[in-house]
Amino acid sequence: MNTVNHIANILRASAALLVTALGILFSADDDESEDRPLGDGSDRFGDHNFRTGRLDAVADPDGWYDEDL
Numbered sequence: 001m002n003t004v005n006h007i008a009n010i011l012r013a014s015a016a017l018l019v020t021a022l023g024i025l026f027s028a029d030d031d032e033s034e035d036r037p038l039g040d041g042s043d044r045f046g047d048h049n050f051r052t053g054r055l056d057a058v059a060d061p062d063g064w065y066d067e068d069l
Contacts (some may be wrong), residue, residue, distance in 0.1 A: 018067055027060040046055040 045049065046057045047065050048054075049056050049058075049060055051060065051062060
C-alpha cells in the first residue's frame with residue numbers, strides 16, 4: 001500500500017509540474033505594440049546611425065555614420 005501511495009504522489013507531482021510548465025509556456029503575452037513599423041519611419045533599412053544606434057536614411061544632421069569614421 002505504501003508503494004501505491006508513493007507512485008500516486010509521484011504522478012500528482014509530475015502532473016502539477018507539467019501543468020505549471022505548460023501554463024508558463026502558453027501564457028507568454030506577445031505584445032505587438034513593440035513591433036517596429038515598415039516604411040519610411042522604420043529602422044529596418046538604411047545606414048547605421050551610431051548616435052541613435054538605429055538604421056536610418058542618413059538624414060540625421062547630428063548622426064554619425066560609417067563614412068564619418
